[in-house]
Amino acid sequence: MVKGSEDEDKKPPARGPMPMRPPPTLRQSLTRFLLIFLGILALYAMFVQEAGTAFSQAAGVVLDPLLGFGGRYPVITILLAGLLMTTVSSVLRHFMTPWIRMARMNKIMGAFQKESMEALRKGNTNKVEKLREKRQEMMSEFSDIQMVSFKQMAATLLMFVVFFAWLRGFVDLTLAQGGNLFFAVPWSANAYFSDTYVFPSWVLLYSLLALPFGQVLQRVLKYFTFRRRLQERGVLTETTAPEDVP
Numbered sequence: 174m175v176k177g178s179e180d181e182d183k184k185p186p187a188r189g190p191m192p193m194r195p196p197p198t199l200r201q202s203l204t205r206f207l208l209i210f211l212g213i214l215a216l217y218a219m220f221v222q223e224a225g226t227a228f229s230q231a232a233g234v235v236l237d238p239l240l241g242f243g244g245r246y247p248v249i250t251i252l253l254a255g256l257l258m259t260t261v262s263s264v265l266r267h268f269m270t271p272w273i274r275m276a277r278m279n280k281i282m283g284a285f286q287k288e289s290m291e292a293l294r295k296g297n298t299n300k301v302e303k304l305r306e307k308r309q310e311m312m313s314e315f316s317d318i319q320m321v322s323f324k325q326m327a328a329t330l331l332m333f334v335v336f337f338a339w340l341r342g343f344v345d346l347t348l349a350q351g352g353n354l355f356f357a358v359p360w361s362a363n364a365y366f367s368d369t370y371v372f373p374s375w376v377l378l379y380s381l382l383a384l385p386f387g388q389v390l391q392r393v394l395k396y397f398t399f400r401r402r403l404q405e406r407g408v409l410t411e412t413t414a415p416e417d418v419p
Contacts, residue, residue, distance in 0.1 A: 208327035218338070229338035235247035236339055237347075244347040247366065248356050251340070251375060255383030258336050262329045263387050265332070267394045269325055271318060273402060278315045337376075344375050 218224045233241075240253050287306045292300040344366050348354050358378075364409045368374045 181193070181302045205216075206417065208324055211331045212327035215327075215334045218331065218334045225338045229342045232335050232339040233342065237343075241343060241347060244343070244353050245358075247344075247348055247353055248378070251345065251379050252382050254336065254340060254385060255379050258333070259383045259387040259415040260390060262332065263390045263394065265328055267391065270321055270326065272395060272398060274315065275318055275321075278311075278318055281311055282308070340375065341378065366368045 218228050235256070240250050240257070241248055244250075267406075285304055288309075289301055289304045290299075292304065344354075348366060355363050356366065358364050364373045364374055366373070366378075370377065372380075
């Protein structure tokens with residue numbers, strides 16, 4: 174009887190119900206409404222040609238004198254358009270992403286995955302089940318991070334649609350009217366903007382110029398953000414050697 178009482182005392186206390194998340198604030202509700210509205214507007218501009226044309230013409234009021242150059246330098250126009258679009262979208266995504274919480278979540282989930290695989294390898298199904306329940310609790314704690322990609326898409330989709338609508342109008346109208354639809358690349362001296370290789374040539378040229386710049390810019394922003402956070406916590410100083418950075 175004494176042994177049974179000792180076993181009962183060793184049982185872990187029953188967990189109470191998980192605390193409910195507080196209701197969203199007014200600012201969070203307005204932000205969510207704005208993102209949903211921008212997403213719907215972007216889809217409308219994407220699938221309704223008249224709406225896309227209207228957005229393109231509105232964007233042309235600013236972009237034509239700023240980047241168009243009258244169609245005389247189409248490659249430079251597409252290069253600058255790619256740099257501008259990539260910079261704006263990268264900065265938006267960077268400041269909308271909670272990098273510290275995301276790094277913490279990845280570290281915790283990686284540890285859970287490692288323990289689960291080890292328990293599964295040893296056939297400890299009880300531990301696997303407990304780890305699965307604990308993992309679900311942690312996922313609910315980081316549920317806001319799982320919505321980050323949707324928020325980023327809603328915030329940048331309309332901008333991408335409008336920008337590409339303007340570029341398409343620039344190629345189909347400005348360059349076509351000026352007879353300036355050919356450009357030179359390392360593999361061809363007479364590439365044609367309207368040629369299609371899965372995607373139109375001007376889209377491939379835009380991607381060739383913009384995507385590498387976007388990757389570099391994202392890494393630079395993350396470097397300075399993490400460096401500033403480490404300095405605020407006193408982990409990093411101006412005299413800290415690179416090999417001593419945790």
